Amino acid sequence: xxxxxxxxxxxxxxxxxxxxxxxxxxxxxxxxxxxxxxxxxxxxxxxxxxxxxxxxxxxxxxxxxxxxxxxxxxxxxxxxxxxxxxxxxxxxxxxxxxxxxxxxxxxxxxxxxxxxxxxxxxxxxxxxxxxxxxxxxxxxxxxxxxxxxxxxxxxxxxxxxxxxxxxxxxxxxxxxxxxxxxxxxxxxxxxxxxxxxxxxxxxxxxxxxxxxxxxxxxxxxxxxxxxxxxxxxxxxxxxxxxxxxxxxxxxxxxxxxxxxxxxxxxxxxxxxxxxxxx
Amino acid sequence: xxxxxxxxxxxxxxxxxxxxxxxxxxxxxxxxxxxxxxxxxxxxxxxxxxxxxxxxxxxxxxxxxxxxxxxxxxxxxxxxxxxxxxxxxxxxxxxxxxxxxxxxxxxxxxxxxxxxxxxxxxxxxxxxxxxxxxxxxxxxxxxxxxxxxxxxxxxxxxxxxxxxxxxxxxxxxxxxxxxxxxxxxxxxxxxxxxxxxxxxxxxxxxxxxxxxxxxxxxxxxxxxxxxxxxxxxxxxxxxxxxxxxxxxxxxxxxxxxxxxxxxxxxxxxxxxxxxxxxxxxxxxxxxxxxxxxxxxxxxxxxxxxxxxxxxxxxxxxxxxxxxxxxxxxxxxxxxxxxxxxxxxxxxxxxxxxxxxxxxxxxxxxxxxxxxxxxxxxxxxxxxxxxxxxxxxxxxxxxxxxxxxxxxxxxxxxxxxxxxxxxxxxxxxxxxxxxxxxxxxxxxxxxxxxxxxxxxxxxxxxxxxxxxxxxxxxxxxxxxxxxxxxxxxxxxxxxxxxxxxxxxxxxxxxxxxxxxxxxxxxxxxxxxxxxxxxxxxxxxxxxxxxxxxxxxxxxxxxxxxxxxxxxxxxxxxxxxxxxxxxxxxxxxxxxxxxxxxxxxxxxxxxxxxxxxxxxxxxxxxxxxxxxxxxxxxxxxxxxxxxxxxxxxx
Numbered sequence: 001x002x003x004x005x006x007x008x009x010x011x012x013x014x015x016x017x018x019x020x021x022x023x024x025x026x027x028x029x030x031x032x033x034x035x036x037x038x039x040x041x042x043x044x045x046x047x048x049x050x051x052x053x054x055x056x057x058x059x060x061x062x063x064x065x066x067x068x069x070x071x072x073x074x075x076x077x078x079x080x081x082x083x084x085x086x087x088x089x090x091x092x093x094x095x096x097x098x099x100x101x102x103x104x105x106x107x108x109x110x111x112x113x114x115x116x117x118x119x120x121x122x123x124x125x126x127x128x129x130x131x132x133x134x135x136x137x138x139x140x141x142x143x144x145x146x147x148x149x150x151x152x153x154x155x156x157x158x159x160x161x162x163x164x165x166x167x168x169x170x171x172x173x174x175x176x177x178x179x180x181x182x183x184x185x186x187x188x189x190x191x192x193x194x195x196x197x198x199x200x201x202x203x204x205x206x207x208x209x210x211x212x213x214x215x216x217x218x219x220x221x222x223x224x225x226x227x228x229x230x231x232x233x234x235x236x237x238x239x240x241x242x243x244x245x246x247x248x249x250x251x252x253x254x255x256x257x258x259x260x261x262x263x264x265x266x267x268x269x270x271x272x273x274x275x276x277x278x
Numbered sequence: 279x280x281x282x283x284x285x286x287x288x289x290x291x292x293x294x295x296x297x298x299x300x301x302x303x304x305x306x307x308x309x310x311x312x313x314x315x316x317x318x319x320x321x322x323x324x325x326x327x328x329x330x331x332x333x334x335x336x337x338x339x340x341x342x343x344x345x346x347x348x349x350x351x352x353x354x355x356x357x358x359x360x361x362x363x364x365x366x367x368x369x370x371x372x373x374x375x376x377x378x379x380x381x382x383x384x385x386x387x388x389x390x391x392x393x394x395x396x397x398x399x400x401x402x403x404x405x406x407x408x409x410x411x412x413x414x415x416x417x418x419x420x421x422x423x424x425x426x427x428x429x430x431x432x433x434x435x436x437x438x439x440x441x442x443x444x445x446x447x448x449x450x451x452x453x454x455x456x457x458x459x460x461x462x463x464x465x466x467x468x469x470x471x472x473x474x475x476x477x478x479x480x481x482x483x484x485x486x487x488x489x490x491x492x493x494x495x496x497x498x499x500x501x502x503x504x505x506x507x508x509x510x511x512x513x514x515x516x517x518x519x520x521x522x523x524x525x526x527x528x529x530x531x532x533x534x535x536x537x538x539x540x541x542x543x544x545x546x547x548x549x550x551x552x553x554x555x556x557x558x559x560x561x562x563x564x565x566x567x568x569x570x571x572x573x574x575x576x577x578x579x580x581x582x583x584x585x586x587x588x589x590x591x592x593x594x595x596x597x598x599x600x601x602x603x604x605x606x607x608x609x610x611x612x613x614x615x616x617x618x619x620x621x622x623x624x625x626x627x628x629x630x631x632x633x634x635x636x637x638x639x640x641x642x643x644x645x646x647x648x649x650x651x652x653x654x655x656x657x658x659x660x661x662x663x664x665x666x667x668x669x670x671x672x673x674x675x676x677x678x679x680x681x682x683x684x685x686x687x688x689x690x691x692x693x694x695x696x697x698x699x700x701x702x703x704x705x706x707x708x709x710x711x712x713x714x715x716x717x718x719x720x721x722x723x724x725x726x727x728x729x730x731x732x733x734x735x736x737x738x739x740x741x742x743x744x745x746x747x748x749x750x751x752x753x754x755x756x757x758x759x760x761x762x763x764x765x766x767x768x769x770x771x772x773x774x775x776x777x778x779x780x781x782x783x784x785x786x787x788x789x790x791x792x793x794x795x796x797x798x799x800x801x802x803x804x805x806x807x808x809x810x811x812x813x814x815x816x817x818x819x820x821x822x823x824x825x826x827x828x829x830x831x832x833x834x835x836x837x838x839x840x841x842x843x844x845x846x847x848x849x850x851x852x853x854x855x856x857x858x859x860x861x862x863x864x865x866x867x868x869x870x871x872x873x874x875x876x877x878x879x880x881x882x883x884x885x886x887x888x889x890x891x892x893x894x895x896x897x898x899x900x901x902x903x904x905x906x907x908x909x910x911x912x913x914x915x916x917x918x919x920x921x922x923x924x925x926x
Contacts, residue, residue: 153305158416163534165306216417 020048023224024069024192029078031064031248038064039075039248046192051218051225053235055259056245057268062228063105065245066194069226070102071095082192096125101190103181105197105228111170115180118169119155122187123148155183158220159213175206182213186221193217195227199234207231211238232269236260244268280456282479284320284357286521288451291317294524297497300346303531303539311346313524319347319433321447323354326436328446330385330409334359334453337381337462341365341374341397342389344503344516344529347413347429351387352461352517356479357447359454362461363474364508366864368857370898371396377464378404381474381705387429390414398423456480462705463510465657474705475510475657485660485699486518488681489653492665493627499525499547500624504536509865510657511631515549518660537561540621548625551632553866555639555650558620560770564798580612581645588613588645594669613646622648629653631661632865634737634760636768637673644671652676654735658714658721660699664735675734685735686720692741693727694720743870745780747842755842757785759870762843765833769826770795774855774862776873777845778881784846786884788877789823790854796822811909814850820914823850827916834919841921847884848916849891851877852909858898880911889913 024046031039039061046052054062067073069080071090079086082098101122109118126148127134133141156162159179164172169180178198185193198214199207215238217223229235235242236256244252244259246268252259259265281289290299295314302309311319332338338355340362342348352362363381365374367389374396377383384406386397394412398421401407409425411432412418418428440447460479464472489495503516516527525547530539566577587605590597597605617623628643628650635652643650649668654676655661663685666677679685684696700721703711714722726744727737738744739758747755759777762785766775773792779785793810796819800807807813831844855861861873874881876895883891894908 150305153307157305160532162306162531163538219419220416 022046023048023083024226025081025084026065026069027079027081029065029068029075029080031061031068031073031075037248039068039245042078042245042248042250044243044250044253046224046226048191048224049218049222050240051214051227051238053239053242054226054228054245055230055232055235055242059247060245060268061248062245063196064248066102066196066226066228069095070100070194096188099188099191100194101185101188101192102194103178103185103196103198105200107177107181109169109177109181109184112168114166114168115161115164115172115183116152116156116166118180119152119183119187120148122184123151125188126151151189152187155186158186158216159183175202175209178202178206178210179213182210182217186217186223189221190223192224192226195225195229197228197230199229199231207234214238280480281483282356282451282454282456282458283460283483283518283521284353284451284454286483286524287313287317287320287353290521290524294497297524298526299520299524300349300527300529301543302346302529303535303542306531308528308542316346316350316353319350320353320357322433322436322440323347323350323429324357324436324447324450325439325443326432326434327354327360327385328358328450329435329439330432332358332360332385335459336360336385337363337383339363339365339378339381339383339386340388340507341386341393342367342413342507343533344507344512344527345389345413346529348387348389348507349517349527351411351429355385356454356460357451359450359458361459361476363464364461364506364513365464366506366508367393368506369396369864370858371399375400375403376472377474378407381462382406384408386410387432388412391417394418394421394426398426454479456483459702461513463508463513463657473707473710476702476705477660477699478702481699481702482514482518482660483522484682485662485697486514486522488683488699489514489662489665490519490523492662492667492680493547495519495523495525495547495627497524499523499626500528500543500545501525501547501549502528502530502536502540502543502545502621504530504533504539505550506864509632510661511549511551514661515547537621541619542621544621544624546624546626548622548628550628550630551865552630552635552639553633555630555635555643556767556770559639559642560792560795562616562620563770564795567798567802577612580608581642583608584613584645585641588647589641592644592647592649592669593671609647616646617648625649627651629665631655633867634764635673636764638768640671640673654737656723658701659695659697659723660701662699663695663697666734670732670734672734675730675736677735678733679735685729687728688722690741691726691728691738693723693725693735693737695723696720743780747779747785748781748783750783752783752842756839757843758840761840762787762830762834762845763868765830766826766845769829771799771822772826774868776855776868776870777843778874778884779843782885784885785843786881787827787845787848788873788880789827789848789850791819791823791850793854810854811852811907814852815909815912817912820850820912823848824914824916831916831918835921838921841919844918845916846918847887847913849880849884849911849913851880852893852911853895853897853907856897859896883911884913 022045027043029039029042054065056062068075071092129141129144156165169177199210218225242256242259244265251264252262290313296312298310299313299316300311338360340348340352355362365377388394397410411427411429413429415428456479459476460482462474462476464474501516505512507513520527528543530536583604587597587601625648628648631653651666651671654664663683664677665680682697686694688694696719724741725737726739726741727735730736739760743759745757747757757779762777763775766772771792772789774790776788777785791814805818827845827848834844835841857864880891890910890912892910894906896904896906898904
């Protein structure tokens with residue numbers, strides 16, 4: 001079958017154990033909304049094929065950070081370099097074209113559309129035919145549709161949601177909707193995947209499933225993963241390196257063990273003995 | 279006919295190379311494997327296995343769902359004169375240790391990471407297990423275990439061997455004789471350790487052909503293979519008869535998509551244990567309860583008509599013209615679409631076996647125009663002993679002995695069978711073999727039954743389960759636990775039941791509610807609940823179940839032989855009976871003795887007349903971890919009816 005069926009696992013090789021070059025370099029980012037400083041002078045990098053977590057208490061600026069990387073917010077200061085190229089002003093479409101996909105904390109799926117169609121929308125950037133041909137589904141458009149559908153089917157197979165292929169997303173339980181959201185992001189065949197609280201609101205079983213899928217994505221396709229997560233157990237289990245934010249500032253950066261031992265991080269999460277709890 | 283499975287495969291490949299042999303739904307599309315492509319695949323896998331050292335008589339374990347490449351692996355093993363040993367894919371790792379050790383297995387072909395993990399877990403206990411091949415490489419790339427490789431690698435190695443020694447495969451197939459051992463099935467057994475049931479090519483093929491001739495099966499049948507391949511029933515229908523007849527076997531996409539796949543394929547030949555038919559009916563009933571009042575009314579009217587007219591039509595009896603017209607209308611508007619929804623539009627023959635089926639359940643399917651029949655057989659008899667001929671299907675019999683079967687009932691009431699398809703023996707267990715297979719070649723089934731006037735076999739229960747009520751008003755009355763349990767299980771709200779009464783004054787029962795059906799009912803009645811345990815102990819649920827139990831009692835009262843088996847007291851268990859906890863066999867049969875022992879305190883409480891009882895039970899989760907479930911169980915009384923009073 002012709003076309004872009006890029007999710008072939010072989011391409012990635014043995015990804016997880018060979019962390020590569022810096023793929024995303026965030027330098028001195030500051031972001032303010034009026035007088036409110038959301039992010040102050042944040043720098044960190046993300047290496048190819050790693051699982052990088054951003055953690056922090058509520059309001060620490062985690063989602064703002066993702067939105068900066070994603071091109072939704074334009075930081076006032078600092079730069080973000082993707083594969084060595086620095087971009088000053090970028091919109092989300094450009095970011096997507098560079099191979100950065102994301103999922104959302106509050107699902108942003110098309111509730112009335114089937115799982116298949118929702119994931120198909122993730123292939124939007126891969127489609128080459130014009131609107132007219134697509135509307136007629138004729139000739140090249142038909143061939144393209146078949147190729148795209150195959151890629152989507154591979155994702156459905158990967159995420160084990162075959163039984164729900166034609167179910168409207170709104171009728172699925174929350175945990176499955178999250179999986180569809182991940183599927184749509186995967187449909188872009190991203191090199192970097194930004195996950196905004198992929199496990200929020202899930203029960204233990206759903207969390208376990210999601211962890212497995214995230215690790216599998218990282219493993220099978222070599223996708224670099226940047227995730228925000230509240231569940232410390234999850235973060236410590238699956239990430240290679242962790243950035244800790246608090247009140248818009250970076251207070252820790254390193255392997256899960258380093259971060260766990262970091263005094264500032266402990267203070268931010270548990271409060272100091274004198275300061276009481278959070 | 280004297281042949282072997284690999285030779286049957288090669289015959290099909292030679293005569294109908296392009297005809298479909300297997301289909302598997304992958305990436306949303308049914309992918310077809312023709313007989314010639316399958317033969318090539320088997321050839322390569324066999325060569326690969328030969329290179330790995332598989333020799334005639336070796337055991338090759340196959341674990342997984344129904345997948346074309348696992349089917350091919352079984353054929354490949356048999357091509358080399360080795361013995362295919364399918365094991366239950368949902369078994370816990372520890373359960374593999376016995377069969378693998380017992381059969382001295384060195385080679386395993388498995389489906390995926392889950393199975394590989396389980397085998398690696400027991401590897402220290404089974405040091406002989408040297409090679410493991412997996413079909414689906416997902417998640418397995420970083421496994422660095424000696425002897426672990428993908429089926430793809432096995433095929434590639436086989437291709438190389440085949441190029442160098444092109445005659446290796448053909449000569450190996452030629453050497454396999456019909457009387458060689460083809461497969462071994464481990465019976466899960468309601469008691470004790472599993473036993474390996476050894477079958478030869480000739481035995482399995484003989485029974486497969488006898489069954490096929492009885493129902494005039496052709497190579498145009500479509501079968502959906504979705505039961506565990508380790509179950510002899512599935513193996514006969516999607517392997518032995520598949521090769522004997524050359525029809526198409528379809529493998530579903532995943533275990534969750536079976537109902538969708540069933541509808542898409544529309545099998546013509548269908549086989550399932552009663553619980554599948556029960557599950558399907560329950561799903562229909564649940565959906566009908568949610569339908570509008572007008573639809574419900576129409577549905578009830580149509581079903582009433584079907585109950586009255588359908589079975590008679592099915593049995594080819596005379597039916598009045600008016601009824602025929604009404605039934606035709608019902609067929610157009612209700613039964614036809616319903617059959618289509620269930621995936622039974624094209625079913626020519628459907629069989630239920632493995633357990634007794636509830637008479638009402640049986641009649642329901644026949645009444646809507648599905649030719650559901652019963653058969654009688656077991657792992658030891660390669661399934662086919664008795665089958666019901668078309669037009670003679672009855673709920674309470676299991677059919678007539680088919681070609682090649684001699685059947686007799688011993689003076690003690692036990693059914694005994696002699697046929698070419700009997701087991702060769704239990705593996706490494708001459709004592710157990712001698713217990714069931716006597717010197718004249720009669721197999722002792724352990725079932726109590728008799729032949730009725732029409733020559734149909736009627737099974738009452740497992741011979742050792744049939745008991746007597748002792749003491750009280752019904753002293754000496756017959757107690758057939760399965761009969762009572764099946765009656766209970768016909769209610770959509772009851773999933774499983776265990777009846778006690780042998781040697782006791784009264785009959786008591788454990789009930790497992792069907793969490794989908796009762797959950798749906800609870801939702802309709804604004805009854806909030808937190809999970810199975812919570813739901814099970816709701817007083818409203820007890821009232822619901824009491825109604826079911828009392829209806830069963832009313833039914834039993836109408837039968838003078840079994841009037842003493844009415845259920846006086848019951849409780850709803852706090853957890854679902856589970857094969858992982860050893861409470862059910864892998865084929866989902868209740869292990870009554872084990873349950874009585876495990877929940878001894880509950881049995882005592884039932885008979886001591888207590889109103890509630892605290893219990894803590896260890897449970898095994900699906901990932902192998904264990905924990906406990908505890909609850910304070912209510913015990914309820916049920917009304918019983920005086921014997922011989924006609925049921926309402």
